[in-house]
Amino acid sequence: MTDSADTPTGTGGGRKPRHWLRWTALGTAVLVLASAGVGWWLYRKLNANITADTAAEAELRAYEKERPPAEVRAARNILLIGSDTRAGAGNAEYGRDKGTERSDTTILLHIAAHGSSATAVSVPRDLMVRVPSCARPDATRTRPQFIQFNWAFAVGGTACTIRTLEKLTGIRIDHHVVVDFQGFKKMVDAVDGVTVCLKEPIDDRDAKLRLPAGRRLLHGEQALGFVRARKSLGDGSDTERMDRQQQFLAALVDKVQSDGVLLNPAKLYPVLDAATRSLTTDPGLASLRDLYGLSRSMRAVETERVQFLTVPRQPYTADANRDQLVQPAADRLFARLRADLPVAVHPGTTGNATGNGTGNGTGNGTGNGAEDGPDIPADPSATPSFTGRNAAQSC
Secondary structure, three states: OOOHHHOOOOHHHHHHHHHHHHHHHHHHHHHHHHHHHHHHHHHHHHHHHOEEOHHHHHHHHHOHHHOOOOOOOOOEEEEEEEEOOOOOOOHHHHOOOOOOOOEEEEEEEEEOHHHOOEEEEEOOOOEEEEEOOOEOOOOOEOOOEEEEOOHHHHHHHHHHHHHHHHHHHOOOOOEEEEEOHHHHHHHHHHOOOEEEEEOOOEEEOOOOEEEOOEEEEEOHHHHHHHHHOOOOOOOOOHHHHHHHHHHHHHHHHHHHHHOOHHHOHHHHHHHHHHHHHHEEEOHHHOOHHHHHHHHHHHHOOOHHHEEEEEOOEEEEOOEEEEEEEOOOHHHHHHHHHHOOOOOEEEOOOHHHOOOOOEOOOOOOOEOOOOOOOOEOOOOOOOOOEEEEEEHHHOO
């Protein structure tokens, strides 16, 4: 009689499937560990890319007592700064490095509590403001002065820009992000370009940009030229350039949202890699976890609720080449953002935002804004409307 251990169905035959199961389990475990190892390596790589701005943190901490408090802690205010530095790899092609940099673009991004909306407010670089005494890189200090806004970044860096804006608006800045020319181009390329709609052709030698009118997909160099071009477009004003920057950012937000970048790891990784290599942030955002948390808070915001506008401004009375705030519209805007109250935007030409609303700027103002200016309703509880666009109106 044959021993069952020697038969295909006996005990001996049963060892083979058990042996296969053990190897399968081992292989699965190795794969999981390898994936975890790769994931951890990628996490550390992205984390190491980010530059933390500890100098700005120290300066802001030294002046904590004079900074405004956060009125709504669940809301966040992030200052986005585009630096015009010519230092660093690839930036010299845009001009000679003079050892200084100014804020080519400054945007205050207000993310409402619970991620219900996001409002991006452009601050004109030529806005005349009072800049406090700030620390220079050589440890000396500047004197308080009344100068154009973008000089705050030149004389005292990010901390000086933040302190200046906080004094101007009463809004507490929770975080800041600085990106240079090369960083901007890399992030645009990481999303495979951004589509904008041109009403007229562009031929700007200084911006290295030549494009026909119509719907155009812009990649790195062209995208940078588009947001920097000024002299050959419209009236050549910086205000019109801010409008183009808002148009581009609206299109970028729409692209990221519609392509599901934030939900797809394969698409998100190259964007995060480009972003982390290009950004200088406060220590509170200088980790992948913090940046991912910020992206998650933006993920739920519908494109119609992502708004772009310019702080109400008009030519400065003493110099038409500089700007000053339109009151009470500007104070009304700042008060709404401080209190995390909604604002609305309506289409218009931001180049001539000369609103003539009247009132005390704290919610009781009345008036009839000019065609391209802010619309301040008589009812203090009503939502004021400013010239601007939302991300769904990128084209």
